[in-house]
Amino acid sequence: MKSWYKKAGxxxxxxxxxxxxxxxxGNSSEGSKNQANSSVEDTNFNKTGLPIVNDTVTLTMVSPxxxxxxxxxxxxxxxxxxxxxxxxxxxxxxxxxxxxxxxNLLIASGDLxxxxxxxxxxxxxxxxxxxxxxxxxxxxxxxxxxxxLKALFERRPDIKSTITAPDGHIYGLPSWEDNNLGTNPFFHxxxxxxxxxxGLKMPQTLDEYTEALVAFKTQDPNxxxxxxxxxxxxxxxxxxxxxxxxxxxxxxxxxxxxxxVRDGKVVFTATQPEYKEALKxxxxxxxxxxxxxxxxxxxxxxxxxxxxxxxxxTLGSYIWWEIxxxxxxxxxxxxxxxxxxxxxxxxxxxxxxxGGGPGRGAFVITKANKNPEITMRWIDQQxxxxxxxxxxxxxxxxxxEKDENGKLVxxxxxxxxxxxxxxxxxxxxxxxxGVITFEDFGKVVDMEPRAQQRAKDLEQYYNPYMEKENxxxxxxxxxxxxxxxxxxxxxxxYVNTQRGKFIVDGGVDxxxxxxxxxxxxxxxxxxxxLYQTGLDRYYANLNK
Amino acid sequence: MNSLLKRKSRGxxxxxxxxxxxxxxxMLLVLFPLYFVLIASFSDPNYxxxxxxxxxxxxxxxxxxxxxxxxxxxxxxxxxxxxxxTLGTLIGVAVTVFAAxxxxxxxxxxxxxxxxxxxxxxxFSGGLIPTYLLIKDLHMLNTIxxxxxxxxxxxxxVIIVRTFFQSTIPDEMWxxxxxxxxxxTRFFWSIVLPLSKSILAVMVLYHVVGFWNGFFxxxxxxxxxxxxxxxxxxxxxxxxxxxxxGMMIDVESYAAKMRVTELIKYGVIIVSSLxxxxxxxxxxxxxxxxxxxxxxxx
Numbered sequence: 063m064k065s066w067y068k069k070a071g072x073x074x075x076x077x078x079x080x081x082x083x084x085x086x087x088g089n090s091s092e093g094s095k096n097q098a099n100s101s102v103e104d105t106n107f108n109k110t111g112l113p114i115v116n117d118t119v120t121l122t123m124v125s126p127x128x129x130x131x132x133x134x135x136x137x138x139x140x141x142x143x144x145x146x147x148x149x150x151x152x153x154x155x156x157x158x159x160x161x162x163x164x165x166n167l168l169i170a171s172g173d174l175x176x177x178x179x180x181x182x183x184x185x186x187x188x189x190x191x192x193x194x195x196x197x198x199x200x201x202x203x204x205x206x207x208x209x210x211l212k213a214l215f216e217r218r219p220d221i222k223s224t225i226t227a228p229d230g231h232i233y234g235l236p237s238w239e240d241n242n243l244g245t246n247p248f249f250h251x252x253x254x255x256x257x258x259x260x261g262l263k264m265p266q267t268l269d270e271y272t273e274a275l276v277a278f279k280t281q282d283p284n285x286x287x288x289x290x291x292x293x294x295x296x297x298x299x300x301x302x303x304x305x306x307x308x309x310x311x312x313x314x315x316x317x318x319x320x321x322x323v324r325d326g327k328v329v330f331t332a333t334q335p336e337y338k339e340a341l342k343x344x345x346x347x348x349x350x351x352x353x354x355x356x357x358x359x360x361x362x363x364x365x366x367x368x369x370x371x372x373x374x375x376t377l378g379s380y381i382w383w384e385i386x387x388x389x390x391x392x393x394x395x396x397x398x399x400x401x402x403x404x405x406x407x408x409x410x411x412x413x414x415x416x417g418g419g420p421g422r423g424a425f426v427i428t429k430a431n432k433n434p435e436i437t438m439r440w441i442d443q444q445x446x447x448x449x450x451x452x453x454x455x456x457x458x459x460x461x462x463e464k465d466e467n468g469k470l471v472x473x474x475x476x477x478x479x480x481x482x483x484x485x486x487x488x489x490x491x492x493x494x495x496g497v498i499t500f501e502d503f504g505k506v507v508d509m510e511p512r513a514q515q516r517a518k519d520l521e522q523y524y525n526p527y528m529e530k531e532n533x534x535x536x537x538x539x540x541x542x543x544x545x546x547x548x549x550x551x552x553x554x555x556y557v558n559t560q561r562g563k564f565i566v567d568g569g570v571d572x573x574x575x576x577x578x579x580x581x582x583x584x585x586x587x588x589x590x591x592l593y594q595t596g597l598d599r600y601y602a603n604l605n606k
Numbered sequence: 607m608n609s610l611l612k613r614k615s616r617g618x619x620x621x622x623x624x625x626x627x628x629x630x631x632x633m634l635l636v637l638f639p640l641y642f643v644l645i646a647s648f649s650d651p652n653y654x655x656x657x658x659x660x661x662x663x664x665x666x667x668x669x670x671x672x673x674x675x676x677x678x679x680x681x682x683x684x685x686x687x688x689x690x691x692t693l694g695t696l697i698g699v700a701v702t703v704f705a706a707x708x709x710x711x712x713x714x715x716x717x718x719x720x721x722x723x724x725x726x727x728x729x730f731s732g733g734l735i736p737t738y739l740l741i742k743d744l745h746m747l748n749t750i751x752x753x754x755x756x757x758x759x760x761x762x763x764v765i766i767v768r769t770f771f772q773s774t775i776p777d778e779m780w781x782x783x784x785x786x787x788x789x790x791t792r793f794f795w796s797i798v799l800p801l802s803k804s805i806l807a808v809m810v811l812y813h814v815v816g817f818w819n820g821f822f823x824x825x826x827x828x829x830x831x832x833x834x835x836x837x838x839x840x841x842x843x844x845x846x847x848x849x850x851x852g853m854m855i856d857v858e859s860y861a862a863k864m865r866v867t868e869l870i871k872y873g874v875i876i877v878s879s880l881x882x883x884x885x886x887x888x889x890x891x892x893x894x895x896x897x898x899x900x901x902x903x904x
Binding site (some may be wrong): 160171367371372 | 700734825826831868
């Protein structure tokens with residue numbers, strides 16, 4: 063009994079320490095911050111023009127940085143900005159791999175910088191930290207001090223609509239390279255040299271494609287006397303390596319979310335008759351005949367990529383973002399892209415990927431900031447289209463030069479560096495603030511060569527067959543997000559497992575009804591309603 | 607006499623045969639993964655993934671090691687880990703021993719109160735964020751001290767060492783020494799420590815392994831990549847390699863990056879565990895003795 067009292071006493075004491083420790087800390091830090099830097103005189107701040115301030119003002123910003131990048135204070139682009147604006151940024155750079163943990167720690171401990179740059183705030187964080195006042199609403203500041211952002215919103219009301227929170231405030235600034243390159247991530251590749259060798263023509267329909275796969279399997283196209291050919295390999299329900307696009311042959315393309323939009327209505331693909339037909343076909347015609355690599359359902363990217371580089375050429379057809387990475391530059395000559403295949407009822411369709419709008423949380427200003435106007439003017443510089451391009455890819459005279467029309471064109475890379483590596487060293491990159499709109503490409507800045515190639519491929523092989531609508535990236539309310547997060551992960555997991563099972567083991571016809579019933583029990587209808595509400599709200603905002 | 611001892615009955619022979627074969631199987635089960643890592647570090651990653659590497663390296667290559675030896679971040683991490691492990695172990699062992707010895711003495715006033723005080727910290731802690739705030743207010747963020755100071759003198763270790771002292775250094779020894787005019791300090795340095803080499807070795811091993819494998823404190827408290835310990839560098843190499851739609855264009859450099867990671871993954875495991883593999887045999891003889899002693903005599 064005595065020892066029980068002792069324990070209880072210790073517990074209470076410890077609890078008291080913890081509590082007092084916490085609250086005491088919070089107050090004192092705030093007090094000291096209030097007293098510090100409250101020294102912006104109106105005469106120092108210029109509402110328009112440069113520099114932004116006459117005497118140097120220092121702001122503290124936290125930002126993730128890539129492994130190869132130097133501290134941002136050492137980065138040419140920011141040195142130039144400092145010179146022009148007279149705003150000195152005290153950078154606290156965190157390696158991008160640890161950024162999420164550190165960011166949460168900083169916010170939870172109240173150790174706030176003036177702003178988070180390339181902040182990567184999620185919707186949930188934006189709205190919750192917006193509500194509790196950790197980060198401040200920006201729309202009034204934008205209105206008064208951000209001509210470039212305002213111009214952008216006028217040109218592209220969809221961007222404003224996307225970044226506006228359901229409560230009507232803007233908490234985070236956008237980041238976007240609106241290049242339309244991800245509209246169809248699933249590039250379908252086939253071995254052209256095998257087709258030629260076996261005297262087959264490029265498949266136009268699904269059945270022709272199936273015949274080609276059978277020929278790949280049985281007729282030893284790589285000529286090594288072994289039946290080691292893999293007719294078709296992919297990665298089940300993985301971004302850019304799934305067969306979701308091929309479902310389009312049955313009239314309804316699938317995607318990783320199993321969610322498409324037609325005529326403004328949200329459709330869940332995985333309960334539709336077209337989806338069922340597709341699964342039946344894939345099981346009967348493909349899996350049963352051994353045309354699908356059984357590891358397609360289990361392999362990881364490393365294993366998948368290794369298959370393209372086996373000592374004898376063994377890969378007949380695969381799906382990936384582009385041709386080269388899987389089979390290597392040497393072999394890529396043998397392969398070619400495949401347009402969507404015509405299905406049994408003459409459907410020829412490819413999906414349009416969901417989301418893909420601007421990132422919302424690229425820059426946030428915290429309540430610790432005593433100079434929000436200056437901060438807004440500083441960040442607004444980076445929404446000027448030419449500056450935005452430099453923030454995303456690198457500064458003038460280092461990565462770009464201006465041609466006679468004033469367009470930014472790529473300078474040759476320094477000897478022995480790759481474009482990706484070099485850019486990391488000179489610019490914050492694609493997560494940074496700044497928006498390069500679709501209209502800006504070709505006018506303000508050129509896409510890089512590989513991106514141009516991809517745009518061409520999309521144009522040639524996929525765009526004519528692409529779905530018109532997609533599900534945009536929508537800002538949900540926390541309550542809605544909670545419900546979605548409660549229902550969706552389990553439901554999608556079940557759908558994906560069943561999808562694999564139906565392709566491998568078959569039995570779609572017998573199990574279909576109970577499968578659909580299970581989904582309804584898991585909350586499918588409620589989920590679709592939530593998505594429909596979000597979509598309706600999005601369109602309502604857009605037309606406002 | 608000698609031959610009599612050597613003779614074995616049939617049962618003994620069977621016992622030996624079964625015993626040896628079972629133990630051999632267990633040994634192979636344990637050794638093969640280690641062996642696999644070793645040969646995989648010399649093999650072409652594409653062969654590893656197609657399952658063709660089994661008993662011997664295939665597509666023999668030193669590219670992985672070449673990469674590792676050329677990668678400065680790994681070596682900076684290596685140097686940092688050695689520094690943290692050395693300094694942290696020194697401080698940690700010193701604090702532990704200094705705390706444990708007085709607590710082992712019967713004549714310490716308030717011994718049980720102090721012990722209680724220490725024990726509480728084993729069961730209750732402030733949690734991550736208050737600890738972070740404390741470290742921050744002590745201005746230890748982003749310094750080596752955030753890693754080596756807060757963890758020094760773990761209570762569990764103090765108890766192990768205290769028990770060791772209690773059971774191996776009898777009071778009579780102190781009485782004898784003090785009659786000869788020996789001071790407490792002298793007694794500690796000249797008699798207690800030399801008699802406690804085994805427990806010191808155990809403590810050194812505990813601390814070194816802990817510091818060598820630890821990455822969480824570094825993840826929380828360090829911002830500067832040039833201060834990262836090896837494990838954090840390795841973690842970051844591995845974490846970076848997941849495909850998602852966020853990378854869009856960069857998916858192209860992804861495959862190239864991943865090939866490198868696959869190439870160096872096994873080599874890095876070898877390189878990073880080498881120091882412990884070397885250290886362990888030297889301390890092992892103390893290890894068994896040190897931990898067991900308390901329980902045998904106590």
